[in-house]
Amino acid sequence: MAAHATDVSLAVSTVIFALRPHPETGRMTVWMPLVRRIREPFVGKWALPGGPLEPDEDLAESAARTLAETTLLTPQYLEQLYAFGNIDRSPGGRVVSIVYWALVRSEEADVAVETENVRWFEADSVPELAFDHNLIVEYALWRLRNKLEYSSIAHAFVGDTFTLSELREVHEAVLQKPLDPANFRRQIEGSGQVVPTEHLQTGGRHRPARLYRYNRAASDENNGPLPSRSLPGRTQGAS
Template structure:
Protein backbone atom coordinates (compact mmCIF):
# COMPACT_ATOMS: atom_id res chain seq x y z
CA UNK A 1 0.00 0.00 0.00
CA UNK A 2 1.38 3.40 -0.95
CA UNK A 3 2.27 5.72 1.89
CA UNK A 4 0.00 8.67 2.44
CA UNK A 5 1.42 12.00 1.29
CA UNK A 6 2.23 14.48 4.02
CA UNK A 7 -0.37 17.25 4.33
CA UNK A 8 0.38 20.61 2.77
CA UNK A 9 -0.18 23.62 5.02
CA UNK A 10 -0.94 27.09 3.68
CA UNK A 11 0.41 30.21 5.39
CA UNK A 12 0.15 33.89 4.54
CA UNK A 13 3.04 36.30 5.13
CA UNK A 14 3.45 39.99 4.35
CA UNK A 15 6.38 42.24 3.48
CA UNK A 16 5.60 45.78 4.67
CA UNK A 17 7.66 48.61 3.20
CA UNK A 18 7.84 52.16 4.52
CA UNK A 19 10.27 55.03 4.00
CA UNK A 20 12.09 56.11 7.15
CA UNK A 21 15.29 58.08 7.81
CA UNK A 22 18.56 56.20 8.05
CA UNK A 23 20.19 56.49 11.51
CA UNK A 24 23.55 56.95 9.77
CA UNK A 25 22.95 60.06 7.66
CA UNK A 26 19.24 60.83 7.89
CA UNK A 27 18.51 59.96 4.25
CA UNK A 28 15.20 58.25 3.59
CA UNK A 29 15.57 54.52 2.99
CA UNK A 30 13.24 51.53 2.73
CA UNK A 31 12.37 49.82 6.03
CA UNK A 32 10.23 46.85 7.03
CA UNK A 33 8.99 45.42 10.34
CA UNK A 34 9.99 41.92 11.40
CA UNK A 35 8.73 39.70 14.22
CA UNK A 36 10.87 37.50 16.43
CA UNK A 37 9.80 33.86 16.42
CA UNK A 38 8.88 32.55 19.86
CA UNK A 39 8.51 28.89 18.91
CA UNK A 40 10.27 26.24 16.83
CA UNK A 41 11.37 26.04 14.14
CA UNK A 42 13.85 28.94 14.11
CA UNK A 43 12.93 30.12 17.61
CA UNK A 44 14.53 33.49 18.36
CA UNK A 45 15.11 34.40 14.71
CA UNK A 46 13.42 37.29 12.93
CA UNK A 47 10.75 36.60 10.34
CA UNK A 48 8.05 38.29 8.29
CA UNK A 49 4.66 38.87 9.92
CA UNK A 50 2.26 36.10 9.06
CA UNK A 51 0.67 32.85 10.10
CA UNK A 52 -1.53 29.93 9.03
CA UNK A 53 -4.47 30.59 6.76
CA UNK A 54 -7.68 30.14 8.74
CA UNK A 55 -10.40 27.99 7.10
CA UNK A 56 -12.91 30.85 6.90
CA UNK A 57 -10.51 33.53 5.61
CA UNK A 58 -9.71 34.85 2.19
CA UNK A 59 -6.00 35.32 1.53
CA UNK A 60 -6.09 39.12 1.72
CA UNK A 61 -8.15 38.93 4.92
CA UNK A 62 -5.53 36.69 6.48
CA UNK A 63 -2.72 39.07 5.52
CA UNK A 64 -4.62 42.07 6.91
CA UNK A 65 -5.45 40.25 10.15
CA UNK A 66 -1.91 39.13 10.92
CA UNK A 67 -0.58 42.62 10.16
CA UNK A 68 -3.05 44.21 12.55
CA UNK A 69 -2.32 41.63 15.27
CA UNK A 70 1.47 41.94 15.11
CA UNK A 71 2.10 45.57 14.10
CA UNK A 72 -1.26 47.42 14.40
CA UNK A 73 -0.81 48.46 10.75
CA UNK A 74 -3.82 48.57 8.41
CA UNK A 75 -2.29 49.46 5.03
CA UNK A 76 -4.46 50.58 2.13
CA UNK A 77 -2.00 49.11 -0.38
CA UNK A 78 -1.95 45.34 -0.03
CA UNK A 79 -1.04 43.27 -3.07
CA UNK A 80 -0.31 39.60 -3.63
CA UNK A 81 3.38 39.19 -4.40
CA UNK A 82 4.16 35.53 -5.03
CA UNK A 83 3.72 31.98 -3.73
CA UNK A 84 6.75 30.29 -2.15
CA UNK A 85 6.55 26.52 -1.81
CA UNK A 86 9.93 24.77 -1.99
CA UNK A 87 9.66 21.41 -0.27
CA UNK A 88 12.49 22.15 2.18
CA UNK A 89 11.47 25.66 3.24
CA UNK A 90 9.96 24.57 6.57
CA UNK A 91 11.64 21.77 8.59
CA UNK A 92 9.44 18.79 9.30
CA UNK A 93 6.38 19.86 7.31
CA UNK A 94 5.29 21.06 3.89
CA UNK A 95 4.23 24.73 3.97
CA UNK A 96 3.25 26.88 1.02
CA UNK A 97 3.35 30.60 1.81
CA UNK A 98 1.23 33.07 -0.10
CA UNK A 99 3.14 36.32 0.29
CA UNK A 100 1.63 39.78 0.15
CA UNK A 101 3.39 43.08 0.20
CA UNK A 102 2.11 46.31 1.71
CA UNK A 103 3.29 49.89 1.37
CA UNK A 104 2.61 52.49 4.06
CA UNK A 105 3.33 56.19 4.40
CA UNK A 106 5.87 57.34 6.98
CA UNK A 107 3.19 58.75 9.28
CA UNK A 108 1.36 55.41 9.16
CA UNK A 109 4.58 53.53 9.92
CA UNK A 110 5.12 55.69 13.01
CA UNK A 111 2.04 54.21 14.70
CA UNK A 112 3.23 50.64 14.28
CA UNK A 113 3.85 48.87 17.54
CA UNK A 114 7.48 48.06 18.40
CA UNK A 115 8.51 45.72 21.17
CA UNK A 116 11.12 43.14 22.06
CA UNK A 117 9.61 40.88 19.41
CA UNK A 118 8.56 43.44 16.76
CA UNK A 119 11.15 45.77 15.26
CA UNK A 120 11.78 47.85 12.12
CA UNK A 121 14.88 47.08 10.02
CA UNK A 122 16.40 48.72 6.96
CA UNK A 123 15.37 46.46 4.09
CA UNK A 124 18.83 46.29 2.53
CA UNK A 125 20.49 45.17 5.76
CA UNK A 126 18.13 42.73 7.47
CA UNK A 127 19.68 39.96 9.59
CA UNK A 128 19.48 36.34 8.53
CA UNK A 129 15.79 35.49 8.61
CA UNK A 130 13.85 32.33 9.41
CA UNK A 131 12.68 29.97 6.66
CA UNK A 132 13.29 31.51 3.21
CA UNK A 133 12.19 34.98 4.31
CA UNK A 134 15.52 36.58 3.32
CA UNK A 135 14.86 35.45 -0.25
CA UNK A 136 11.30 36.81 -0.03
CA UNK A 137 12.51 40.23 1.13
CA UNK A 138 15.10 40.32 -1.65
CA UNK A 139 12.44 39.47 -4.22
CA UNK A 140 10.01 42.06 -2.84
CA UNK A 141 12.69 44.78 -3.02
CA UNK A 142 13.40 43.84 -6.63
CA UNK A 143 9.70 44.07 -7.46
CA UNK A 144 9.38 47.44 -5.72
CA UNK A 145 12.34 48.93 -7.59
CA UNK A 146 11.20 47.50 -10.89
CA UNK A 147 7.58 48.58 -10.49
CA UNK A 148 8.57 52.12 -9.51
CA UNK A 149 9.61 52.69 -13.12
CA UNK A 150 6.27 51.93 -14.79
CA UNK A 151 3.45 52.29 -12.24
CA UNK A 152 1.84 54.66 -9.75
CA UNK A 153 3.26 52.74 -6.83
CA UNK A 154 5.07 55.78 -5.39
CA UNK A 155 1.70 57.26 -4.46
CA UNK A 156 1.36 54.58 -1.76
CA UNK A 157 4.21 56.31 0.07
CA UNK A 158 2.96 59.84 -0.66
CA UNK A 159 -0.82 60.00 -0.93
CA UNK A 160 -2.90 61.27 -3.83
CA UNK A 161 -1.02 64.55 -4.34
CA UNK A 162 2.66 65.37 -3.97
CA UNK A 163 5.37 67.76 -5.06
CA UNK A 164 7.94 66.69 -7.59
CA UNK A 165 10.59 66.99 -4.88
CA UNK A 166 8.67 64.56 -2.71
CA UNK A 167 8.29 62.18 -5.64
CA UNK A 168 12.03 62.39 -6.37
CA UNK A 169 12.81 61.63 -2.72
CA UNK A 170 10.74 58.44 -2.97
CA UNK A 171 12.64 57.38 -6.10
CA UNK A 172 15.97 58.13 -4.43
CA UNK A 173 15.01 56.17 -1.31
CA UNK A 174 13.78 53.12 -3.22
CA UNK A 175 16.55 53.09 -5.83
CA UNK A 176 19.22 54.06 -3.27
CA UNK A 177 20.92 56.61 -5.48
CA UNK A 178 20.79 60.40 -5.86
CA UNK A 179 18.88 61.82 -8.83
CA UNK A 180 19.53 65.17 -10.46
CA UNK A 181 16.48 67.35 -9.63
CA UNK A 182 16.33 69.10 -13.02
CA UNK A 183 16.68 65.87 -15.00
CA UNK A 184 14.12 64.12 -12.83
CA UNK A 185 11.59 66.93 -13.29
CA UNK A 186 12.14 66.93 -17.03
CA UNK A 187 11.76 63.16 -17.33
CA UNK A 188 8.68 62.95 -15.11
CA UNK A 189 6.88 65.85 -16.75
CA UNK A 190 7.80 64.56 -20.20
CA UNK A 191 6.54 61.07 -19.44
CA UNK A 192 2.96 62.20 -18.96
CA UNK A 193 2.72 60.08 -15.79
CA UNK A 194 1.85 63.05 -13.58
CA UNK A 195 -0.23 66.17 -14.08
CA UNK A 196 -0.18 69.43 -12.10
CA UNK A 197 -3.09 70.38 -9.86
CA UNK A 198 -4.24 73.83 -8.79
CA UNK A 199 -2.99 73.19 -5.26
CA UNK A 200 0.26 74.31 -3.65
CA UNK A 201 2.26 72.85 -0.77
CA UNK A 202 2.66 75.66 1.76
CA UNK A 203 3.93 76.02 5.31
CA UNK A 204 7.52 74.93 4.84
CA UNK A 205 10.75 76.88 4.81
CA UNK A 206 10.71 77.16 1.03
CA UNK A 207 8.36 78.92 -1.32
CA UNK A 208 5.05 77.14 -2.08
CA UNK A 209 5.46 74.19 -4.45
CA UNK A 210 3.00 72.93 -7.04
CA UNK A 211 1.20 69.70 -6.14
CA UNK A 212 0.93 66.97 -8.76
CA UNK A 213 -1.08 63.77 -9.08
CA UNK A 214 -0.75 60.72 -11.28
CA UNK A 215 -2.56 60.93 -14.59
CA UNK A 216 -5.87 59.11 -14.87
CA UNK A 217 -4.53 56.05 -16.68
CA UNK A 218 -5.06 52.37 -16.01
CA UNK A 219 -4.16 51.87 -12.37
CA UNK A 220 -1.27 49.50 -11.76
CA UNK A 221 -1.28 49.66 -7.98
CA UNK A 222 -2.83 46.92 -5.88
CA UNK A 223 -5.43 48.28 -3.46
CA UNK A 224 -6.56 46.19 -0.52
CA UNK A 225 -8.00 42.90 -1.63
CA UNK A 226 -6.93 43.11 -5.27
CA UNK A 227 -4.17 40.84 -6.45
CA UNK A 228 -1.70 40.88 -9.27
CA UNK A 229 0.34 38.08 -10.76
CA UNK A 230 4.02 37.98 -9.93
CA UNK A 231 5.38 36.95 -13.29
Protein backbone atom coordinates in the same frame (compact mmCIF):
# COMPACT_ATOMS: atom_id res chain seq x y z
CA MET B 1 11.52 11.66 4.40
CA ALA B 2 9.70 13.90 1.94
CA ALA B 3 6.22 15.10 2.87
CA HIS B 4 3.23 13.58 1.07
CA ALA B 5 1.02 15.80 -1.06
CA THR B 6 -1.72 15.54 1.56
CA ASP B 7 0.64 17.07 4.14
CA VAL B 8 0.92 20.39 2.33
CA SER B 9 -0.29 23.40 4.33
CA LEU B 10 -0.91 26.95 3.15
CA ALA B 11 0.34 30.09 4.87
CA VAL B 12 0.22 33.81 4.14
CA SER B 13 3.12 36.17 4.92
CA THR B 14 3.60 39.88 4.27
CA VAL B 15 6.58 42.11 3.54
CA ILE B 16 5.93 45.66 4.76
CA PHE B 17 8.04 48.52 3.41
CA ALA B 18 8.16 52.07 4.74
CA LEU B 19 10.53 54.99 4.20
CA ARG B 20 12.21 56.14 7.41
CA PRO B 21 15.32 58.22 8.11
CA HIS B 22 18.51 56.29 8.74
CA PRO B 23 19.63 56.87 12.37
CA GLU B 24 23.22 57.62 11.33
CA THR B 25 22.96 59.47 8.02
CA GLY B 26 19.46 60.92 8.34
CA ARG B 27 18.72 59.91 4.74
CA MET B 28 15.42 58.26 3.94
CA THR B 29 15.83 54.52 3.40
CA VAL B 30 13.55 51.50 3.10
CA TRP B 31 12.65 49.84 6.42
CA MET B 32 10.49 46.88 7.34
CA PRO B 33 9.08 45.36 10.55
CA LEU B 34 9.91 41.78 11.51
CA VAL B 35 8.52 39.55 14.24
CA ARG B 36 10.49 37.24 16.52
CA ARG B 37 9.32 33.63 16.44
CA ILE B 38 8.23 32.32 19.84
CA ARG B 39 7.89 28.66 18.84
CA GLU B 40 9.71 26.04 16.82
CA PRO B 41 10.87 25.80 14.16
CA PHE B 42 13.38 28.67 14.29
CA VAL B 43 12.34 29.85 17.76
CA GLY B 44 14.00 33.20 18.52
CA LYS B 45 14.66 33.98 14.85
CA TRP B 46 13.22 37.06 13.17
CA ALA B 47 10.66 36.42 10.44
CA LEU B 48 8.03 38.07 8.29
CA PRO B 49 4.58 38.62 9.82
CA GLY B 50 2.22 35.85 8.82
CA GLY B 51 0.59 32.59 9.71
CA PRO B 52 -1.63 29.74 8.49
CA LEU B 53 -4.50 30.57 6.18
CA GLU B 54 -7.80 30.21 8.02
CA PRO B 55 -10.52 28.20 6.20
CA ASP B 56 -12.96 31.13 6.11
CA GLU B 57 -10.46 33.79 4.92
CA ASP B 58 -9.49 35.14 1.55
CA LEU B 59 -5.75 35.47 1.00
CA ALA B 60 -5.75 39.26 1.27
CA GLU B 61 -7.94 39.09 4.38
CA SER B 62 -5.41 36.79 6.02
CA ALA B 63 -2.54 39.13 5.16
CA ALA B 64 -4.42 42.16 6.50
CA ARG B 65 -5.41 40.34 9.69
CA THR B 66 -1.91 39.15 10.60
CA LEU B 67 -0.50 42.62 9.93
CA ALA B 68 -3.06 44.23 12.23
CA GLU B 69 -2.49 41.62 14.95
CA THR B 70 1.31 41.83 14.97
CA THR B 71 2.09 45.44 14.03
CA LEU B 72 -1.25 47.35 14.18
CA LEU B 73 -0.56 48.44 10.59
CA THR B 74 -3.45 48.80 8.14
CA PRO B 75 -1.73 49.60 4.83
CA GLN B 76 -3.49 51.26 1.93
CA TYR B 77 -1.34 49.34 -0.57
CA LEU B 78 -1.49 45.55 -0.24
CA GLU B 79 -0.53 43.46 -3.26
CA GLN B 80 0.10 39.78 -3.82
CA LEU B 81 3.81 39.32 -4.50
CA TYR B 82 4.64 35.67 -5.16
CA ALA B 83 4.15 32.07 -3.98
CA PHE B 84 7.09 30.30 -2.31
CA GLY B 85 6.83 26.54 -2.05
CA ASN B 86 10.18 24.77 -2.21
CA ILE B 87 9.85 21.31 -0.69
CA ASP B 88 12.49 21.88 1.99
CA ARG B 89 11.63 25.48 2.98
CA SER B 90 10.12 24.39 6.31
CA PRO B 91 11.62 21.65 8.53
CA GLY B 92 8.20 20.94 10.06
CA GLY B 93 6.54 19.77 6.83
CA ARG B 94 5.59 21.04 3.39
CA VAL B 95 4.39 24.64 3.59
CA VAL B 96 3.46 26.84 0.65
CA SER B 97 3.46 30.56 1.47
CA ILE B 98 1.49 33.13 -0.47
CA VAL B 99 3.41 36.34 0.11
CA TYR B 100 1.92 39.82 0.01
CA TRP B 101 3.74 43.10 0.21
CA ALA B 102 2.46 46.28 1.79
CA LEU B 103 3.68 49.85 1.45
CA VAL B 104 3.01 52.43 4.17
CA ARG B 105 3.75 56.12 4.53
CA SER B 106 6.23 57.32 7.15
CA GLU B 107 3.55 58.73 9.42
CA GLU B 108 1.70 55.41 9.30
CA ALA B 109 4.87 53.51 10.16
CA ASP B 110 5.47 55.79 13.16
CA VAL B 111 2.32 54.53 14.89
CA ALA B 112 3.13 50.84 14.37
CA VAL B 113 3.65 48.81 17.51
CA GLU B 114 7.26 47.97 18.39
CA THR B 115 7.97 45.49 21.19
CA GLU B 116 10.57 42.95 22.19
CA ASN B 117 9.19 40.67 19.49
CA VAL B 118 8.35 43.27 16.83
CA ARG B 119 11.14 45.50 15.51
CA TRP B 120 11.91 47.65 12.45
CA PHE B 121 14.98 46.78 10.38
CA GLU B 122 16.66 48.45 7.42
CA ALA B 123 15.42 46.31 4.52
CA ASP B 124 18.84 45.93 2.90
CA SER B 125 20.46 44.86 6.19
CA VAL B 126 18.10 42.34 7.76
CA PRO B 127 19.67 39.58 9.89
CA GLU B 128 19.50 35.88 9.08
CA LEU B 129 15.77 35.16 9.07
CA ALA B 130 13.67 32.04 9.61
CA PHE B 131 12.73 29.75 6.73
CA ASP B 132 13.52 31.30 3.32
CA HIS B 133 12.45 34.79 4.39
CA ASN B 134 15.78 36.38 3.40
CA LEU B 135 15.10 35.28 -0.17
CA ILE B 136 11.57 36.68 0.05
CA VAL B 137 12.84 40.06 1.29
CA GLU B 138 15.47 40.17 -1.44
CA TYR B 139 12.86 39.40 -4.09
CA ALA B 140 10.43 41.99 -2.69
CA LEU B 141 13.10 44.70 -2.80
CA TRP B 142 13.94 43.75 -6.37
CA ARG B 143 10.27 43.98 -7.33
CA LEU B 144 9.86 47.31 -5.57
CA ARG B 145 12.81 48.87 -7.36
CA ASN B 146 11.80 47.53 -10.76
CA LYS B 147 8.14 48.45 -10.43
CA LEU B 148 9.06 51.96 -9.34
CA GLU B 149 10.39 52.56 -12.84
CA TYR B 150 7.15 51.86 -14.73
CA SER B 151 4.19 52.16 -12.37
CA SER B 152 2.57 54.49 -9.84
CA ILE B 153 3.69 52.40 -6.88
CA ALA B 154 5.50 55.37 -5.32
CA HIS B 155 2.05 56.82 -4.62
CA ALA B 156 1.84 54.52 -1.58
CA PHE B 157 4.70 56.41 0.08
CA VAL B 158 3.22 59.91 -0.34
CA GLY B 159 -0.11 61.59 0.29
CA ASP B 160 -2.93 62.16 -2.16
CA THR B 161 -1.11 65.25 -3.38
CA PHE B 162 2.64 65.82 -3.41
CA THR B 163 5.39 67.91 -4.93
CA LEU B 164 7.76 66.51 -7.51
CA SER B 165 10.57 67.02 -4.99
CA GLU B 166 8.77 64.76 -2.51
CA LEU B 167 8.24 62.17 -5.21
CA ARG B 168 11.88 62.35 -6.25
CA GLU B 169 12.92 61.76 -2.62
CA VAL B 170 10.87 58.55 -2.65
CA HIS B 171 12.59 57.36 -5.83
CA GLU B 172 16.02 58.23 -4.44
CA ALA B 173 15.33 56.37 -1.18
CA VAL B 174 14.09 53.23 -2.92
CA LEU B 175 16.73 53.21 -5.68
CA GLN B 176 19.52 54.25 -3.28
CA LYS B 177 20.98 56.84 -5.61
CA PRO B 178 20.61 60.59 -6.28
CA LEU B 179 18.53 61.69 -9.26
CA ASP B 180 18.92 64.84 -11.30
CA PRO B 181 15.90 67.05 -10.47
CA ALA B 182 15.44 68.40 -14.02
CA ASN B 183 15.66 64.97 -15.66
CA PHE B 184 13.34 63.47 -13.07
CA ARG B 185 10.76 66.20 -13.68
CA ARG B 186 10.84 65.62 -17.45
CA GLN B 187 10.52 61.86 -17.08
CA ILE B 188 7.67 61.98 -14.57
CA GLU B 189 5.69 64.64 -16.40
CA GLY B 190 6.21 62.81 -19.69
CA SER B 191 5.08 59.46 -18.27
CA GLY B 192 1.46 60.53 -17.85
CA GLN B 193 1.41 58.97 -14.36
CA VAL B 194 0.96 62.32 -12.58
CA VAL B 195 -1.08 65.42 -13.30
CA PRO B 196 -0.67 68.90 -11.80
CA THR B 197 -3.34 70.32 -9.52
CA GLU B 198 -4.31 73.96 -9.09
CA HIS B 199 -2.83 74.04 -5.59
CA LEU B 200 0.59 75.01 -4.27
CA GLN B 201 2.45 73.74 -1.25
CA THR B 202 2.69 76.52 1.33
CA GLY B 203 4.39 76.97 4.67
CA GLY B 204 7.98 76.27 3.64
CA ARG B 205 10.95 78.57 3.42
CA HIS B 206 11.22 78.20 -0.35
CA ARG B 207 9.05 79.30 -3.23
CA PRO B 208 5.67 77.48 -3.13
CA ALA B 209 5.82 74.32 -5.24
CA ARG B 210 3.10 72.92 -7.46
CA LEU B 211 1.17 69.99 -6.00
CA TYR B 212 0.56 66.95 -8.17
CA ARG B 213 -1.65 63.89 -7.92
CA TYR B 214 -1.50 60.52 -9.60
CA ASN B 215 -3.42 60.03 -12.82
CA ARG B 216 -5.86 57.34 -11.70
CA ALA B 217 -6.99 56.70 -15.28
CA ALA B 218 -3.45 55.76 -16.28
CA SER B 219 -3.00 53.65 -13.14
CA ASP B 220 -6.23 51.71 -13.70
CA GLU B 221 -5.00 50.65 -17.12
CA ASN B 222 -2.22 48.69 -15.40
CA ASN B 223 -4.48 46.78 -13.03
CA GLY B 224 -5.76 44.27 -15.59
CA PRO B 225 -9.22 42.70 -15.40
CA LEU B 226 -9.15 41.92 -11.68
CA PRO B 227 -11.29 44.22 -9.51
CA SER B 228 -9.75 46.39 -6.80
CA ARG B 229 -10.70 45.66 -3.20
CA SER B 230 -10.44 47.47 0.12
CA LEU B 231 -8.74 45.61 2.95
CA PRO B 232 -8.76 48.13 4.59
CA GLY B 233 -7.49 50.29 1.75
CA ARG B 234 -7.04 49.53 -1.93
CA THR B 235 -5.48 46.16 -2.69
CA GLN B 236 -4.27 44.87 -6.01
CA GLY B 237 -3.56 41.53 -7.61
CA ALA B 238 -0.05 40.40 -8.36
CA SER B 239 1.69 42.11 -11.23
